[in-house]
Structures are given as C-alpha cells and as structure tokens.
Amino acid sequence: MDIVTPSPHRLDRREFVSVGALAALLAAAPARAAAAPSGAAAQDGVRWITLDNGHKVWTQRVGSGKTKVLLLHGGPGFSHDYLQCFADYLPQAGYELYFYDQLGCGLSDRPEDTSLWTLPRYLDELEQVRTALGLETFVLYGHSWGGILGTEYALRHPERLSGLVISNMSASIADYVSYIAKLRSSLPEAARKELDRLEAAGQSESEAYTAIVERELYPRYILRLDPHPEPVLKAFTAVNPVIYRQMAGPNEFVFSGNLEGWDRWADLPRIQTPTLVMGARYDEMDPASMKRQAEMLPHGSLFISEKGSHLSMWDDQRAYFQALLKFLGTIRA
Known part of the structure; x- marks a missing residue:
C-alpha cells in the first residue's frame, strides 16, 4: 500500500503537472471555488442522457x-453541486472532468417511483451513463454514497476503469454505524442527553432529533467551515429526502435504509484497479477503516486529511487536491 501525502518535491513528468503548475492551481483555485457558481448555470459541455426507463439525467463535461x-x-x-470545486483543479491539470446528477437528484429528472431508489438500479444507471458518454476507459471518483457505487462498479466492470477513487466511505455500513455511534458519544453532554430522551420516547426519526444531529455533528465531522461555501449550501438545499430516507435513513445516527446490509470488505482484494482511498481525521467515517481499506486493495493508496472532515475537498482543499492530482498522475489514459 502506498501513502499519498502532499509533497514539496518535483513530480515526475508523467504525472502531467509540474510543481509550479500545481502550486499555481492550489494557490489560485480556492479563492475561485469559494464563490464558484453551480455548473448548471454554464451550459457548455452539458448533455442530457435518456436512460432505458425513459427518465433523463444531467451531465456536464469540463475541460479535455x-x-x-x-x-x-x-x-x-x-447533487453534483458540492463537487464544483473539482472544476478549479482537474481541467487545468489536463484532465477531462464529468459532473453527473444521479436520477432523482439535482438537475436530473425526479420521478416519484420509489422502486427506483436501490443500489442495483443505480449501478445499471451508471453503466448507461458511461456508455452514452463514450467513456471506454476512465477514472471513477466516488464520494460518500458515491464510494459505495464506485466500489460496486469496480467489481462489476473492472475492464472499464483505469483508476478508482473512494473518498470518505468505508467498505461496509456496519463499520460506519459503529463509528458514528462513537462520534455520538463524543458530543456535548447536553446534546447526548436530549438525544437519549428522544430515543426513549421513540422519536429518533423526529425533526427535533435530526436538528440536534445537524447542529452538533455537522460542524465537527461533516464540514468544518463557517460559513459554508455556496455550492455546498446548494447541494444541501437540493437534497431529495425521499431517496435519502429510503436508502440511508432519517439522519446520520439512524441508519435504516435499504443499504443497511451493504458490506464489501471480503471483496476488496478482487479489485485490481489502482485505487486511492481518501479519508479525514474529522470524518464521520473511521480513518482507521480507510487505512484498512487501502491495505486490502491490491493496488491501494491512502490519503488522510489531518484537518479535514467528510467534505475535506472544501475544508482541507489544498492537501486534498494535491493528493488527488498526484494519484491521477500515475494513471495512464
């Protein structure tokens, strides 16, 4: 297992970006990213893809x-909105970047058919999107739930991937549930007591319970920035609660959705694709699990943000993208 860490040393020419170019990107991009408008506003590179079920999903190509x-x-x-900061780094470094709103999310169609919100159907959707975009071989990046989808895709379609990035996602829901319980126990006493009271009253799925989770957990382990960048606020505002509740649950502390039994620890050694596992010290995913994950992957690399959270592409942006670009530089097109 390789450890991917930010380095002041000169990068190999095969990594596409010189240190000078990378430094310029890292110095200039955060100022733009903090105020970056949604990619939905700029129609360049936008493509709507009609799925086999007749619904349409939104994609956008940035750079070449x-x-x-x-x-x-x-x-x-x-939605894709909170990932808009990627447009400030990857295209300038010579990578062709594709944003994509999954069905029911962001700018894509929002059908009311709840039978659509399952992992197998989203996996089929991803392959349809890949085919429509003409991506014969590509790097797949998945953040959080996207990391689950990316792991599944790597197991089903390894021939399509030149690289895989699993960002801020453990290899099982049980592992996440165990660690989030530890984080709950670290919250201020008053918050814990109120959560206990609501749980005893059978109100662990109530708005009051969720409000405490958002007030106490989010600033510590989801995003350690105040105020939140506009693209993050947009993604939080645009969330489809029906999908979230059906697949995950009402909030981070109560996982009751149809992903509850997901577990791929035993299958990680089957993934031969070069893979970067990214985690953070203040993540809601266990950093130790991220390390274990990278060690179990035959060609795994690891990056742990020392000051970031679940959204470390924002609150530890410089280190996050330096590690990501360094990994991408090892991938052959």
Missing part, C-alpha cells in the same frame, strides 16, 4: 484530456 474522470456525488439524494 486523455484521462477522463467521472464524479459520483454522495447522499444518496444529493
């Missing part, structure tokens, strides 16, 4: 290059 990178947002039920 031999190495193609498709982004899978988290949730389930969020």
Whole structure:
C-alpha cells in the first residue's frame, strides 16, 4: 500500500503537472471555488442522457484530456453541486472532468417511483451513463454514497476503469454505524442527553432529533467551515429526502435504509484497479477503516486529511487536491 501525502518535491513528468503548475492551481483555485457558481448555470459541455426507463439525467463535461474522470456525488439524494470545486483543479491539470446528477437528484429528472431508489438500479444507471458518454476507459471518483457505487462498479466492470477513487466511505455500513455511534458519544453532554430522551420516547426519526444531529455533528465531522461555501449550501438545499430516507435513513445516527446490509470488505482484494482511498481525521467515517481499506486493495493508496472532515475537498482543499492530482498522475489514459 502506498501513502499519498502532499509533497514539496518535483513530480515526475508523467504525472502531467509540474510543481509550479500545481502550486499555481492550489494557490489560485480556492479563492475561485469559494464563490464558484453551480455548473448548471454554464451550459457548455452539458448533455442530457435518456436512460432505458425513459427518465433523463444531467451531465456536464469540463475541460479535455486523455484521462477522463467521472464524479459520483454522495447522499444518496444529493447533487453534483458540492463537487464544483473539482472544476478549479482537474481541467487545468489536463484532465477531462464529468459532473453527473444521479436520477432523482439535482438537475436530473425526479420521478416519484420509489422502486427506483436501490443500489442495483443505480449501478445499471451508471453503466448507461458511461456508455452514452463514450467513456471506454476512465477514472471513477466516488464520494460518500458515491464510494459505495464506485466500489460496486469496480467489481462489476473492472475492464472499464483505469483508476478508482473512494473518498470518505468505508467498505461496509456496519463499520460506519459503529463509528458514528462513537462520534455520538463524543458530543456535548447536553446534546447526548436530549438525544437519549428522544430515543426513549421513540422519536429518533423526529425533526427535533435530526436538528440536534445537524447542529452538533455537522460542524465537527461533516464540514468544518463557517460559513459554508455556496455550492455546498446548494447541494444541501437540493437534497431529495425521499431517496435519502429510503436508502440511508432519517439522519446520520439512524441508519435504516435499504443499504443497511451493504458490506464489501471480503471483496476488496478482487479489485485490481489502482485505487486511492481518501479519508479525514474529522470524518464521520473511521480513518482507521480507510487505512484498512487501502491495505486490502491490491493496488491501494491512502490519503488522510489531518484537518479535514467528510467534505475535506472544501475544508482541507489544498492537501486534498494535491493528493488527488498526484494519484491521477500515475494513471495512464
């Protein structure tokens, strides 16, 4: 297992970006990213893809290059908006970047058929999107729930991937549930007591319970920035609660959705694709699990943000993208 860490040393020419170019990107991009408008406003590169079920999903290509990178947002039920900061780094470094709103999310169609919100159907959807975009071989990036989808895709279609990035997602829901319980126990005493009271009253799925989770957990382990960047606020506002509840649950502390039994620890050694596992010290996913995950992957690399959270592409942006670009530089188109 390789450890991917930010380095001041000169990068190999095969990594596409010189240190000077990378430094310029890292210095200039955060200022733009903090105020970046949604990619929905700029129609360049936008393509609507009609799925086999007749519904349409939104995609957008930004930049051009031999190495193609498709982004899978988290949730389930969020939108691509919070990943807009990727447009400030990857295209300038020579990568062809694809944003994609999964069905029911963001700009894509929002059908009311709840039978659509399952992992197998989203996996089929991803392959349809890949085919429509003409991505014969590409790098697949998945954040949070997108990491689950990316892991499944790597197991089903390894021949399509030149690289895989699993960002801020453990290899099982049980592992996540165990760690989030530890984080709950670390919250202020008053918050814990109120959560206990609501649980005893059978109100662990109530708005009051969720409000405490958002007030106490989010600033510590989801995003350690105040105020939140506009693209993050947009993604939080645009979340599809039906998808989130059906697949995950009402909030981070109560996982009751149809992903509850998901577990791929035993299958990680089957993934031969070069894979970067990204985690953070203040993540809602256990950093130790991220390390274990990278060690179990035959060609795994690891990056742990020392000051970031679940959205470390924002609150530890410089280190996050330096590690990501360094990994992408090892991938052949």
